[in-house]
Amino acid sequence: MLRTTGLSKHFGGVYAVRDVGLAVGEGELRGIIGPNGAGKSTLFNLIAGHLRPDQGTIDLDGRPLGRLPAHGRAALGIAIVFQAARVFRGMTVRENVMVGAHAGTRAGFWTAALRLPRHSREERLIRDRADAALARVGLTGWAGRPAESLPLGQQRSLQLARALCGGPRLLLLDEPASGLRAAERRALADLIAELHRDGLTIMLVEHDVAMVTRLADRITVLDLGRVIADGTPERVRSDPRVVAAYLGEEARP
Numbered sequence: 001m002l003r004t005t006g007l008s009k010h011f012g013g014v015y016a017v018r019d020v021g022l023a024v025g026e027g028e029l030r031g032i033i034g035p036n037g038a039g040k041s042t043l044f045n046l047i048a049g050h051l052r053p054d055q056g057t058i059d060l061d062g063r064p065l066g067r068l069p070a071h072g073r074a075a076l077g078i079a080i081v082f083q084a085a086r087v088f089r090g091m092t093v094r095e096n097v098m099v100g101a102h103a104g105t106r107a108g109f110w111t112a113a114l115r116l117p118r119h120s121r122e123e124r125l126i127r128d129r130a131d132a133a134l135a136r137v138g139l140t141g142w143a144g145r146p147a148e149s150l151p152l153g154q155q156r157s158l159q160l161a162r163a164l165c166g167g168p169r170l171l172l173l174d175e176p177a178s179g180l181r182a183a184e185r186r187a188l189a190d191l192i193a194e195l196h197r198d199g200l201t202i203m204l205v206e207h208d209v210a211m212v213t214r215l216a217d218r219i220t221v222l223d224l225g226r227v228i229a230d231g232t233p234e235r236v237r238s239d240p241r242v243v244a245a246y247l248g249e250e251a252r253p
């Protein structure tokens with residue numbers, strides 16, 4: 001479904017992503033791991049269109065995304081949940097999710113974000129989709145409450161619901177479990193596994209290697225912007241280059 005070829009991005013003299021080639025199949029859950037600064041978030045931002053590559057191509061279903069901006073990619077079904085994303089304060093849980101329904105169109109996003117009046121049938125449709133997404137992540141009972149009143153674990157579920165509300169085909173999750181407690185992590189991992197079982201294609205960046213190992217079909221390991229390993233969780237975990245990259249990280253100050 002997704003293929004990158006020779007993808008590179010540098011900031012000043014530092015390559016954040018260097019000559020990255022990877023292919024993610026339909027319905028696959030791909031883990032992306034690597035030490036701090038390996039280029040994981042940069043890779044996601046390149047795929048979602050928030051950064052432009054210096055070199056390389058990204059294809060979705062065999063078609064190059066080229067210079068298509070982020071909202072155009074969202075309309076094609078690429079959804080990203082950013083690292084440490086916030087909920088919109090002063091809005092209910094449902095309203096937060098409704099913002100995701102029209103993430104694919106700039107006008108729709110702002111209409112929702114600013115709560116501008118909208119055709120009432122369309123509004124109802126979006127509300128139904130938001131409620132379905134909330135049900136999917138187990139937040140139905142919270143729909144009318146202020147988003148900021150949710151515990152952190154459920155704020156992450158809310159962000160997932162917002163991404164799901166747009167009906168994505170490819171979901172990019174950047175460290176969704178960071179800062180969560182053990183029980184919240186487990187609940188989130190279960191939810192991601194369910195979405196995977198339903199056939200959604202997911203790319204998951206996560207520092208919790210045990211969680212990625214449990215969830216992923218395949219894992220791609222980045223170090224200093226390059227792919228150093230790619231394969232099944234078992235193969236990747238025993239790869240000497242991966243072990244060295246992680247041991248190297250522990251040795252860094």
Ligand SMILES: Nc1ncnc2c1ncn2[C@@H]1O[C@H](COP(=O)(O)OP(=O)(O)OP(=O)(O)O)[C@@H](O)[C@H]1O
Pocket residue numbers: 011014015016017034035036037038039040041042043
């Ligand atoms: N906007 C930017 N400007 C300058 N340098 C950047 C920028 N974004 C990322 N970098 C650099 O690119 C490299 C890769 O960063 P990136 O955030 O993609 O790594 P990461 O693997 O997601 O790291 P972490 O696990 O710490 O989130 C790092 O050296 C980082 O300092």
